[in-house]
């Protein structure tokens with residue numbers, strides 16, 4: 208008999224899809240989108256459609272493993288009992304020699320955003336104070352910018368975009384990275400909305416909308432300020448701006464005195480008449496929605512640029528109206544309860560290390576870090592500062608990686624713990640974009656000996672307390688389903704309009720917020736208003752106003768800016784067979800990155816399409832295959848972020864020297880990673 212189950216895609220992605228699986232005799236045989244979900248509407252992306260292959264992949268690690276020597280690839284199968292004993296003994300040895308659990312460190316991020324995957328953090332809290340990676344490699348600068356402007360980052364229900372008359376997609380690429388938003392944008396277009404995409408090159412999204420505005424990387428803040436100046440000059444400022452905002456006079460004075468439109472056109476690469484036309488559109492067409500993406504804020508001036516874009520929304524009265532807004536993301540539907548809730552995870556004496564400077568900070572930490580557990584995380588592929596990572600590893604006595612597959616990071620592990628997929632465990636998921644929350648049910652038994660992150664935390668707690676009673680205050684057993692029930696406390700039940708968590712078993716539900724964020728224009732800033740002038744930003748040593756700060760200039764010897772936006776068929780470092788097939792279909796071999804450059808750049812370096820070359824800087828030298836693309840700026844190289852798994856090979860982020868964004872510390876605990884401030888030279892292979 209075929210059975211069906213509900214799942215939620217737990218990936219770090221805007222869409223957080225509702226999935227229905229079908230099993231036959233205990234095996235997954237089909238995955239479909241859930242047609243009853245108002246946002247994802249029964250459609251899935253190419254990556255999820257491929258998941259049955261992932262679940263049963265021969266490459267999936269199915270048993271606990273121990274590596275004889277780091278980076279040797281000499282793995283041997285061990286039992287869970289052995290694995291948990293090795294880890295427990297290490298924890299006890301650390302406690303005995305240092306008199307504290309601080310030398311135990313945990314670094315987790317994007318692999319799985321389900322609430323039950325907070326288990327290891329909660330387990331660590333039960334041990335005592337430990338060392339944690341805090342912050343995010345992803346969106347920190349933008350989150351903080353919106354915290355200064357509006358008091359929190361909070362976007363309207365993305366379905367609200369359908370009612371917009373003008374949509375600006377600015378530094379986001381939804382045609383690849385948030386595919387369920389595209390039908391909503393298309394419906395708005397059918398109803399007469401005009402849609403413009405602002406990017407550094409002609410992206411897949413730009414190809415699908417009315418207009419493309421090519422912006423020089425990291426200069427969007429200046430473009431926004433130029434547009435704002437024209438709006439002011441044309442008398443298009445919202446008449447009621449005084450009522451809902453603070454500091455607009457200072458902002459307008461800054462625009463008048465400091466922004467020169469001719470200079471703005473030169474620096475941004477956007478012609479003066481285009482800037483004026485954009486301003487007239489944005490100042491007169493209502494409602495107008497800006498979607499500001501994560502790509503735009505991965506700069507040393509990223510937060511400042513985002514504040515300038517927010518200011519456009521506030522200047523024209525578009526924030527707080529249906530079909531308007533400056534949409535970035537939100538965490539409003541993540542108000543969980545119980546021990547796995549995000550705000551309950553830490554120990555008051557934890558040592559917090561900035562996730563984007565984790566390796567350099569960890570190397571200097573005192574007491575030193577001795578044991579490192581990496582879960583839902585592939586830092587040796589995804590982080591900057593790779594050289595520091597290599598050095599840190601040498602000082603550690605135990606490295607544990609829990610994952611589904613071998614990765615660049617697991618290559619350094621002593622112990623590999625195999626985890627279950629979302630088809631094999633219970634979970635609970637919210638989106639950082641749409642307003643739906645859903646329960647994930649297991650459909651099949653764990654593959655091989657895989658265990659869920661929560662099960663691993665219980666089992667380890669049990670083993671530790673067997674070896675030395677009272678060591679772990681985390682539970683030693685439990686039911687995953689009950690953990691879901693616990694996380695759905697009274698606040699969430701009320702938001703979801705249900706009396707019992709059980710009702711969520713019938714499928715995902717929307718939280719009952721109004722569709723338009725900030726519709727009462729009561730902002731969560733200290734003044735309660737939209738803050739053009741932010742005293743809180745000034746307290747953090749930042750400009751109080753959204754002023755323009757240029758991005759970094761390339762060093763003379765490495766003059767090309769390397770952009771590494773996200774790939775249509777990958778999810779960060781998470782690999783999918785569909786992408787591998789796609790790659791092998793080319794004639795490049797599957798392990799070499801494609802570096803896309805302008806034909807004029809190629810000519811300047813004596814390169815042509817298909818040539819082998821190296822991108823280099825002081826981080827290393829990366830072999831690439833050249834591809835030509837007319838729409839890429841002459842001083843820019845684009846490589847779509849992908850994991851070309853070759854544990855011994857070079858990978859993209861060896862070129863990333865770990866430059867940080869201007870904002871992030873105040874709102875997320877750590878500065879963001881200014882990934883797009885990476886500069887390289889290029890050399891033909893001879």
Ligand SMILES: Nc1nc2c(c(=O)[nH]1)N[C@H]1C(S)=C(S)[C@@H](COP(=O)(O)OP(=O)(O)OC[C@H]3O[C@@H](n4cnc5c(=O)[nH]c(N)nc54)[C@H](O)[C@@H]3O)O[C@H]1N2
Pocket residue numbers: 219315316317318319324344345346582583584585586589590609610611612614626627628660771772773778779780781848859860863882
């Ligand atoms: N060059 C470059 N670097 C980047 C970026 C870029 O655009 N360019 N993007 C940055 C951004 S935005 C992000 S968010 C980060 C993401 O980087 P990371 O935080 O490292 O996350 P992922 O690569 O998404 O996934 C990490 C691992 O989690 C594993 N995983 C999946 N599910 C589970 C699970 O249930 N349990 C456990 N234990 N593991 C699981 C996956 O198999 C994968 O190996 O990378 C950043 N790095």
Ligand SMILES: Nc1nc2c(c(=O)[nH]1)N[C@H]1C(S)=C(S)[C@@H](COP(=O)(O)OP(=O)(O)OC[C@H]3O[C@@H](n4cnc5c(=O)[nH]c(N)nc54)[C@H](O)[C@@H]3O)O[C@H]1N2
Pocket residue numbers: 219220221317345377378379380381383384385405406407408410422423424425426427500501502503770771772773774775776777778779883
């Ligand atoms: N298919 C797929 N979907 C994903 C992911 C994935 O890896 N693959 N990753 C997930 C994660 S972790 C994240 S953070 C999101 C990221 O999704 P997005 O918010 O779309 O972010 P990025 O892909 O980093 O960049 C988006 C666009 O910004 C452009 N950009 C870069 N610099 C600038 C600039 O200075 N100005 C302007 N105007 N544009 C610029 C890039 O060229 C790119 O086209 O997607 C999520 N969804």
Ligand SMILES: [Mo]
Pocket residue numbers: 219317344345346
């Ligand atoms: Mo991300």
